[in-house]
Amino acid sequence: MGPAPVLSTAEEDRLQNWILSKAKLGFPMHPNEVKDAVQKILKTIGRINPFVDDRPGNKWLHLFLKRNPNISKRNTEIISKSRASVTESAIREWFSELRTFLENENILDMMNDGSRIFNADETGVRTCTKSGLVLAPKNYKNLYEIASGPEKESITVLCNYSASGIAAPPMVVFPYKRVPKELALTVPKGWAIGRSDSGWMTAATFFEYVANVFYPWLVSTNVMFPVILFIDGHKSQYNLELYEFCVEKRIILYCLYPNATHILQPCDVSIFRPLKVNWREVCRIYRQKNKHKYNTSQFLSTIQRSI
Structure with a gap:
């Protein structure tokens, strides 16, 4: 119901894959980064849209997440300086996550x-x-x-x-x-x-x-x-x-x-x-x-x- 999305299905798939891949590789995105990316896409292709200066707002982001349920908003955990100190267990966990990622991609032999x-x-x-x-x-x-x-x-x-x-x-x-x-x-x-x-x-x-x-x-x-x-x-x-x-x-x-x-x-x-x-x-x-x-x-x- 309602008007068609500003971005095509293929363009939204590009965004979704980018967001998910960045998170898996250790680069979680802020919602404003997504809005900036959409603004750049729209300015590049010159498509008519209802946004101010081609940049979508919170309503668009809410509907985008609704259309792409694989992505959700997550709060980062606020930790103290003492907890932020690097520990052996945290580093071992990072290596474990790296190994899991490479195994899932079937490229562990690269290491x-x-x-x-x-x-x-x-x-x-x-x-x-x-x-x-x-x-x-x-x-x-x-x-x-x-x-x-x-x-x-x-x-x-x-x-x-x-x-x-x-x-x-x-x-x-x-x-x-x-x-x-x-x-x-x-x-x-x-x-x-x-x-x-x-x-x-x-x-x-x-x-x-x-x-x-x-x-x-x-x-x-x-x-x-x-x-x-x-x-x-x-x-x-x-x-x-x-x-x-x-x-x-x-x-x-x-x-x-x-x-x-x-x-x-x-x-x-x-x-x-x-x-x-x-x-x-x-x-x-x-x-x-x-x-x-x-x-x-x-x-x-x-x-x-x-x-």
């Missing part, structure tokens, strides 16, 4: 091949690093060092490694509306550069990395599909376009256990600290050999020597 298991994470790299301990006269208080660039400037670097120890091409994200031509010309072979207003990874930038960098690299290196890519749970990059691309290309994005990336995430545990130690050494040598001010045009060629 025996390190070349098909990946972890990607981004880190902020300061362009003006501290030198650390230096030599100076005893009891000398006024010890300064002239900064080679903006003291708090940080550039985002997305790193991606397999369990077999192979590095996939990284992506460097700059805070630009448009990447300057002279900067684009300095990109090392096989690397990627992205842009965002904040300089941090966004949904569009992460999709660009997976679709245009990571997937072609997997194909060119003859990695067997499907592959699994572990990422942080706080990321908002897992949008509808990325979900459908990954389903088609057999790339599984799986969420690491929350608040435990300092234990479980290989990039945090094994990669970023030595990378930044090496980066400080590279910057120290750069400052000794160059008198002119450091700028982003030198960043790519410099960071390449650290990774």
Whole structure:
């Protein structure tokens, strides 16, 4: 009864599959994310609808859930800091859920091949690093060092490694509306550069990395599909376009256990600290050999020597 739904059955099936898949992989969605996705779909196809600015309201969401009973609203549990601490049993439960998921998908054998298991994470790299301990006269208080660039400037670097120890091409994200031509010309072979207003990874930038960098690299290196890519749970990059691309290309994005990336995430545990130690050494040598001010045009060629 009543008017036909704004979205077709096929379009609502897309939404339903996306919502359910995200929840199973550790990325439960907020209702506003669903509304944002519908708004983007309607703006893209230009379909006439009764919504304000093409964005549905709570009534539409209520009817959508009624038409799709496999999805329900669930309250998250509020827990204290002491209960939020990571425990061995919680981590073991996460591994158990991962195993169950892989068994249900009939791809558990993938975990025996390190070349098909990946972890990607981004880190902020300061362009003006501290030198650390230096030599100076005893009891000398006024010890300064002239900064080679903006003291708090940080550039985002997305790193991606397999369990077999192979590095996939990284992506460097700059805070630009448009990447300057002279900067684009300095990109090392096989690397990627992205842009965002904040300089941090966004949904569009992460999709660009997976679709245009990571997937072609997997194909060119003859990695067997499907592959699994572990990422942080706080990321908002897992949008509808990325979900459908990954389903088609057999790339599984799986969420690491929350608040435990300092234990479980290989990039945090094994990669970023030595990378930044090496980066400080590279910057120290750069400052000794160059008198002119450091700028982003030198960043790519410099960071390449650290990774």
